[in-house]
Amino acid sequence: MTAAVSKGARPSLRHRLADRGFDRILLLVLPALTFMLVLFFYPAVYGGVLSFQPLGGKGGPFGDYAKFFGDPYMRESIWNTFRIALPAALFNVLAAIPIAVRMRGRVRGKRTMNTLLVVPISLGTVLVSEGLLTYLGPRGWLNRTLMGLGIIHQPIQLVHNMWGVIISLIITGFPFAFLLTLSYISGINPKMEEAASTLGAGPWKRFRYVTLPLLAPGLAITFCLTFVLAFAVFPSAVLLGNPAGDSHVLAVAAANAAFQQYDYPMASAISVITAVFELLVVALVLALRSRLYSGSTAGGKG
Amino acid sequence: MPKATFSELRLEGVTRAFAKSVALSDLSLTVKNGEFVALLGPSGCGKSTALNCLAGLLPLSAGTISLDDRRVDTLAPERRGFGMVFQNYALFPHLSVRRNVAFGLQMHKTPKAEIARRVDAALNLVQLSAHGNKHPSQLSGGQQQRVAIARAVVMEPQVVLMDEPLSNLDAKLRHEMRGEMQRLHRELGLTTVYVTHDQEEALSLADRLVVLHDGRVQQIGKPEEVYLRPVNTFVADFMGYRNLLAMTADGEGAGGDLHVSGLGMSLTARHPIAGDARGAVTVAIRPDDLVVGEVEGNRIDVLVQSVEYLGKDFELEVQTEQGARLFLRTSEHLSIGQRVTIGVRPDRVMVYS
Numbered sequence: 226m227t228a229a230v231s232k233g234a235r236p237s238l239r240h241r242l243a244d245r246g247f248d249r250i251l252l253l254v255l256p257a258l259t260f261m262l263v264l265f266f267y268p269a270v271y272g273g274v275l276s277f278q279p280l281g282g283k284g285g286p287f288g289d290y291a292k293f294f295g296d297p298y299m300r301e302s303i304w305n306t307f308r309i310a311l312p313a314a315l316f317n318v319l320a321a322i323p324i325a326v327r328m329r330g331r332v333r334g335k336r337t338m339n340t341l342l343v344v345p346i347s348l349g350t351v352l353v354s355e356g357l358l359t360y361l362g363p364r365g366w367l368n369r370t371l372m373g374l375g376i377i378h379q380p381i382q383l384v385h386n387m388w389g390v391i392i393s394l395i396i397t398g399f400p401f402a403f404l405l406t407l408s409y410i411s412g413i414n415p416k417m418e419e420a421a422s423t424l425g426a427g428p429w430k431r432f433r434y435v436t437l438p439l440l441a442p443g444l445a446i447t448f449c450l451t452f453v454l455a456f457a458v459f460p461s462a463v464l465l466g467n468p469a470g471d472s473h474v475l476a477v478a479a480a481n482a483a484f485q486q487y488d489y490p491m492a493s494a495i496s497v498i499t500a501v502f503e504l505l506v507v508a509l510v511l512a513l514r515s516r517l518y519s520g521s522t523a524g525g526k527g
Numbered sequence: 528m529p530k531a532t533f534s535e536l537r538l539e540g541v542t543r544a545f546a547k548s549v550a551l552s553d554l555s556l557t558v559k560n561g562e563f564v565a566l567l568g569p570s571g572c573g574k575s576t577a578l579n580c581l582a583g584l585l586p587l588s589a590g591t592i593s594l595d596d597r598r599v600d601t602l603a604p605e606r607r608g609f610g611m612v613f614q615n616y617a618l619f620p621h622l623s624v625r626r627n628v629a630f631g632l633q634m635h636k637t638p639k640a641e642i643a644r645r646v647d648a649a650l651n652l653v654q655l656s657a658h659g660n661k662h663p664s665q666l667s668g669g670q671q672q673r674v675a676i677a678r679a680v681v682m683e684p685q686v687v688l689m690d691e692p693l694s695n696l697d698a699k700l701r702h703e704m705r706g707e708m709q710r711l712h713r714e715l716g717l718t719t720v721y722v723t724h725d726q727e728e729a730l731s732l733a734d735r736l737v738v739l740h741d742g743r744v745q746q747i748g749k750p751e752e753v754y755l756r757p758v759n760t761f762v763a764d765f766m767g768y769r770n771l772l773a774m775t776a777d778g779e780g781a782g783g784d785l786h787v788s789g790l791g792m793s794l795t796a797r798h799p800i801a802g803d804a805r806g807a808v809t810v811a812i813r814p815d816d817l818v819v820g821e822v823e824g825n826r827i828d829v830l831v832q833s834v835e836y837l838g839k840d841f842e843l844e845v846q847t848e849q850g851a852r853l854f855l856r857t858s859e860h861l862s863i864g865q866r867v868t869i870g871v872r873p874d875r876v877m878v879y880s
């Protein structure tokens with residue numbers, strides 16, 4: 226006691242730092258931080274800087290940006306990306322909700338179902354695209370079955386256009402959205418729905434007024450993650466889509482700039498544009514999310 | 528929602544089995560309109576199971592539940608109209624206190640003005656009018672508890688079910704809330720089935736007690752019946768008969784009195800519950816029924832082993848010459864090592880075969 230008093234009324238530096246959340250355990254994040262700086266931050270900054278240095282200095286620092294927005298074909302790639310990524314991400318989240326609602330708690334065959342759903346994630350986009358190409362193609366099983374049943378007379382075109390890309394994004398993105406949603410929904414105390422039922426709420430009202438509001442913040446995060454994954458679509462856009470036409474997405478445009486025209490600054494500029502649009506959507510969703518209740522879902526006992 | 532009336536809620540053979548165990552077996556009980564019934568028993572005895580079956584949250588494995596002649600056990604909880612206060616409140620964390628309380632009325636499409644009026648009245652009743660716009664996480668445990676009660680009673684349900692509503696509160700608040708429960712029941716006259724593992728709470732609140740053990744009903748009766756005349760050693764133990772002694776019945780004496788002996792004691796019991804008049808029996812005596820000094824011929828000579836001061840009186844652990852330990856409560860100041868004679872009224876000696 227006396228020692229502390231003789232040092233003056235100020236608590237020691239260590240205590241003051243600990244008060245603000247700095248302590249020695251925090252040092253453990255240093256390796257991860259270094260990793261982030263070297264592998265992520267540095268390339269990002271490097272690319273960002275590079276995008277303001279067009280080849281030959283044409284058009285000043287914003288030359289490549291002006292060129293991108295000045296070229297209708299290039300500009301169109303923004304719209305193409307949104308047209309593919311938004312429906313895919315929305316579908317993934319919306320389809321995950323009812324299934325996750327059914328699968329929470331103890332359901333027979335849950336583990337098998339989860340395994341089946343995780344497989345596409347581990348297969349990787351290229352393999353999935355190859356598979357879809359033969360399955361959905363004009364001579365694939367799907368078209369042959371539908372024609373055999375007389376439901377259609379002409380093969381429907383599901384590959385080499387944006388539909389192929391969207392379908393592949395659903396196949397690889399849905400398991401991801403589902404597992405996330407399932408974990409959010411499992412965190413909601415089922416007693417609350419029981420309480421709602423004793424207060425006269427049927428299944429739909431319980432979902433609408435209790436589960437959904439508590440799930441919504443998690444759904445926002447799930448949407449952001451699947452959207453970001455879909456927005457960066459590349460292999461399936463090339464393999465399953467029409468990379469010169471309706472699947473000429475931002476990643477394809479950037480890859481073309483880098484590897485066909487060897488214009489790295491242009492590729493960097495396109496990447497920066499991709500990041501900006503992605504962040505805009507994420508920021509919008511998170512802003513909406515912040516207006517929702519996002520506290521504990523454990524059941525109102527604190 | 529009109530306040531439907533009924534004259535009795537009848538449970539017949541209500542049974543609930545889980546995969547490996549039977550959590551509740553053969554519960555039969557009739558609750559009169561306006562009655563306050565407490566289900567009492569130790570942890571895991573099936574109290575919550577019984578309540579969940581009543582509310583419709585758990586389907587029955589066997590048995591029926593009916594309101595007068597109308598069977599309700601096949602109705603979904605939302606159509607049964609029984610209010611429920613959950614063991615852990617289960618308030619809606621995303622809604623304010625007011626909207627929590629209004630939830631049920633909104634589900635029933637009650638007009639806005641009426642919702643406002645009834646929510647005000649309910650919040651007033653539980654003395655939370657000042658906290659209507661807070662969220663549950665901003666309330667203390669006791670306040671959350673009262674929101675849970677308001678949320679259930681605002682519906683004026685035909686039957687209100689409460690699952691250990693006071694178990695998460697500290698001793699002082701629990702005592703206060705006990706008073707409020709009494710007041711609420713008096714003011715609203717709601718038929719109540721109340722679950723608790725606290726015998727004091729059950730005794731002070733209920734018109735009738737149902738003591739459960741391992742999913743089976745042990746005794747149903749008025750508080751004083753269960754307290755003074757437990758039907759078996761389990762109920763006796765649960766109701767605070769701390770002295771459970773293995774003795775031998777020597778046969779009936781004059782006027783239906785029963786003599787029991789053993790462990791260096793010889794006692795007279797005036798008690799109708801005894802099965803066989805001879806043979807091995809368990810004798811149950813409450814610590815506060817043992818008094819210093821001989822009583823009607825019942826005398827035990829003991830040595831004081833330990834003394835615990837409890838404020839109003841003392842709890843003593845004493846030992847007979849044969850080494851049997853007894854607990855007694857007395858206001859007399861005795862010290863460790865003292866030899867005393869204690870006694871017990873014959874009608875306060877319970878004998879179970």
Ligand SMILES: Nc1ncnc2c1ncn2[C@@H]1O[C@H](COP(=O)(O)OP(=O)(O)OP(=O)(O)O)[C@@H](O)[C@H]1O
Pocket residue numbers: 545546548549550568569570571572573574575576577724
């Ligand atoms: N979902 C379930 N599956 C299997 N067994 C269960 C389930 N719910 C309860 N049980 C069992 O049923 C028995 C009674 O449980 P219950 O919850 O009714 O006890 P309780 O009397 O309310 O206890 P407490 O005072 O601890 O709340 C327990 O042995 C418990 O293990």
Ligand SMILES: [Mg+2]
Pocket residue numbers: 574575576614690
């Ligand atoms: Mg319980």
